[in-house]
Amino acid sequence: MKRRVFVKTSIISSAAAAILPQIGFAQLKPNNKTHMYYELRTYILKDANQQRLVEGYLEKAAIPALNRQGIANIGVFTELKPSGQSILIVLIPYQSLHEFETINNRLEQDKLYITEGAAYLNAPATKPAYERIKSSLLKAFKNMPGIELPPKDKRIFELRRYEHASEAAGTKKREMFNDVGEIDIFKRLGFKPVFFGETIIGEARPNLIYMVTFDDMAAHHQHWKSFSADPEWKKISAIPEYADSKLVSKITSTFLQPAEYSQI
Template identity: 65%
Template sequence: MKRRSFVKASVITGAAASILPQIGMATSAKEKAGTEFYELRVYTLKNETQQKLVEDYFQNAAIPALNRLGSKNIGVFTELKPDGQTKIYALIPFNSLADFLNVQEKLDKDIDYKEKGAPYLTAPATEPAYERIESSFLKAFAHMPKMQVPKQDPRIFELRRYEHASESAGKKKLEMFNDAGEIDIFKRLGFNPVFFGETLIGDHRPNLIYMITFDDLDAKAAHWKAFGSDPEWKKTSSIPDYADAKLVSHITSTLLQPIGASQV
């Protein structure tokens, strides 16, 4: 086994073992009802050659193969306003934890995937396909257990990460989204949310990550203005236990645009 594959398999196996007690092997009633899991990858690239290799890999190999395995609606994005060479963001949904744990073994047996993905999968160390991959594993929120794909119109996406000072603050923010109606406010105001996910494995934990979409930058500004002045949001956010100062320690917002092969 190549070192890169071995390291990846070891990390995934070890990380999965650490979260199994938390999510009960995905056997709760909610998981059985269809709660999705997501892998969010961020590729750091040094030039356009690497960008093309990664984009071609998803278009020609990864997306078709993952679709065959049951992972639908795979999103692949570049930064709308990159600082230098763009990063590539890939969002891969899984129907269950078992699907995630078994995906690499199944891909390794997929001849078509290996042939079409060869330029990426077997790139030499002197000319790697990417500089590094950062990967997070997310569990969909109870109030939005499945991804919702927007219309295939020209659009931009905003990926937002809310970091928390403690695990208890993170759970309270989850409660605010799920039980106190924050997700419903996003939907009612036309933010067209794609997914909401609690980060089980990844950097900057504890945090949650979600994605919303707009027609353009003007629409983004108008939507957030409407959100801030929405009576229901003001009522919810005025509850002392839901104050942002208590629950959110840092927000990261990244504007993205889909590549041609993206299914989101």
């Protein structure tokens, strides 16, 4: 049986259709009336052979095929300091839920994709390409409706997930980012955020996920120190309704480095 790259599920399709009407996706950047959706995919791998197979598929087959479909700025990352075999994290931006919903069918019509990805797509059950894929579908924040590319210098990334005790707490935390100025503080202090998204389908909901960029770990420490001391942040976080103890129940932070062929 041919191994599917993009998992088709009626649950995802139905949820996607309920969240946003189908809209066009010809342009590469969202306009002022829309925002992007992100598929955040984590490949769980058991050894270097699986990593080589998945990375070869992403570099030679998946990313070129997605680019041919007008989907740009695809990120591929490995862990900065893995404790064992590194996971692979892939970020795929979509202009709409319709684009996300129909990408499988369009890829299946791409003969070059099928040919270049054959080793991955047809990997046997006795020698699978990966152990599992964990995927989340994220909705971009209104005040950062699309991906912002950092400079292509030497850099590391921090992927942060904030879990909330309730949907109401999640709404309030997103309000801090969008309406009260938290995103602006990140940008002013030079965090170079790549995206902010609310998880609408995925594990550990309700949560939000975002990615920021640093030159190295020393710069990471200095930026967060500056953030904690920032007068505007102190002013916002001192408002009782915005206390993190009420809005964020768990923070998960993953440090990443881009693959050579990553478009982010």
